[in-house]
Amino acid sequence: MPYPEEAEGFQVDSPDSWTTFHKRYFPLNPFGDYDVDVKIEACGICGSDVHIISGGWGKQHFPLCVGHEIVGTAIRVGPKVTLIKEGQRVGVGAQVFSCGECKQCKNDNETYCQYKLIDTYGSKWPETGLVSQGGYASHIRVHEWWVFPIPEKLETTIVAPMLCAGITVFSPLVRNGCGPGKKVGIVGIGGLGHFGLQFAKALGAEVWAISRTRAKEEDARKLGADGFIATAEEGWEKPHRCTFDLIVNAANSTKNFDLAKYLSMMDVHGHWINVGLPEEEGQVIKAQHLISNGVLIGATHLGSRREMLQMLQLAADKNLKAWAEEVQINEENLAVAVQRMKKGDVRYRMTLTGYDKVFGN
């Protein structure tokens, strides 16, 4: 089989036609010594895909093939590759390059590299001017650092959504001390949150799901929540005043979000970490809101390679899974799927499969 110099994938041409996907060929970057070619077998549909193609996060490079929860097979490895073997089942997440040389890259903070950070799709490669293209496609070519061996025990379709949604909540949990003896909350029971509950529980914390209504309480408890808070209920925050060590906010919207009430639940110097990236204007924060318990508000961005491998191993060891329905990749199904994502009509993730049918074997 010849090595691909281009990939075939489903592209969107502009936010005005964000539900229309065009099957097309596009070129890959020249193959480098550390590169791995991945033949894609499945890809999760991430909220980011929808924010990006529908214009919610601002101007992007089009035409664009999105998708950054990729699982496939390494079909070619560069001569200097040591981390990945040809034939291995591997994952690729939402980032495909960083400088590799700076303080951040050398300290497990490569997703915070300030020098050269290439997203899996939509970033322009400075050397070639090519815009990176994602996983709604036949192949992807990625530096080995950003390619992750998948433990055998994890099924392709249920592991794919972990590569972005999973790591996005796993990293803030481990970076902010989630573990035994800690009270941890997850706001928003969706694609991110349903992993957050599983991981926080697997890491040993007391876990609370925080949602608007009790509609998802049964799911939340199955996912590992020890307790459930419904913010539509009067006085919801009061019993928890000053008790949470960590809350990871995976909510996808800031509308009607009374941040001060949430923050009142934080223990002194507790950490409130945003991982959702709502499209709306941000929230007004006054120093006065923060001083009664000295809470810290932050955000994290994906997670390091080390954390990615740690997460995958934890998922294998503890039998953690995406709750993902399979969607056969094609133009029609993509149009429906991204609209369902936009509406939040999915519990809790979709994984595109059947790549052989559209891209050949």
Add this chain to the structure above:
Amino acid sequence: MPYPEEAEGFQVDSPDSWTTFHKRYFPLNPFGDYDVDVKIEACGICGSDVHIISGGWGKQHFPLCVGHEIVGTAIRVGPKVTLIKEGQRVGVGAQVFSCGECKQCKNDNETYCQYKLIDTYGSKWPETGLVSQGGYASHIRVHEWWVFPIPEKLETTIVAPMLCAGITVFSPLVRNGCGPGKKVGIVGIGGLGHFGLQFAKALGAEVWAISRTRAKEEDARKLGADGFIATAEEGWEKPHRCTFDLIVNAANSTKNFDLAKYLSMMDVHGHWINVGLPEEEGQVIKAQHLISNGVLIGATHLGSRREMLQMLQLAADKNLKAWAEEVQINEENLAVAVQRMKKGDVRYRMTLTGYDKVFGN
């Protein structure tokens, strides 16, 4: 000398007449077993005093005698007092009571007590309905936990402003790892900031002063700054991108404050801690502003007794001082002084003295 059952002090009657001080008697709370009566000899004028009497922080209890940077002599100690001796020179800061029983009170977080937190002035004592009155007065009666022995080496007039302004910046420095090998910034070279520079330097950090113009650069360097950043200069933030471990923001205003530029200077997961409490509306924060370096935004509130004693000892050991001018306490001088504070026309603090002249000996 009989023990006082009331104190005499200078009160303001409402925000409409916030520069008019009335010399009056007001009752003290009944003397408790753990109480200490302090005959006041000096009191710093704090920005809080001005925010409170002029209505900038909202509704308050009037008439009110402000002042919470108090130094004096313990003239009476309750039968159960063990921390303070009669005749000792002592300080009192901005808080005079907390429950003493809760998790926070038992863990050096008594300024974050969620159950009973009484400010030095303007809080209503639940038992008596009396509103606490501050240090522009002859005496104050305080639970021993909130009374701090002053090391002999520190002069009364130069230590007074440490009791609020000092501890307000000292606590976030030590709580957020200020020390050797850390790059620490202090935003706002005023009452708070001029202590921040001294303490950060004394704790061993590389210290940067951050101010609008270079007008205070010479002062800042005398106070301990290794470097100076003037935010009126184009591109000021660029050389510092992703390098600060900690910035303590002591600015008194959020006007024209381009927070995103400040935050871009933070190292990954660096801490941006607000200690100023501006009167304006807060700042809009989007998760997007925080993710490129995973910065954490927080605030702290005063500091614990343990930190207060640590700060005073550090000041004594390293010869740190408030840059404070002395102002003879009386109606006319108070009117001028609070207006100068409002305008920021002071480098960097004023201490009221001459208490004997107005209150007798």
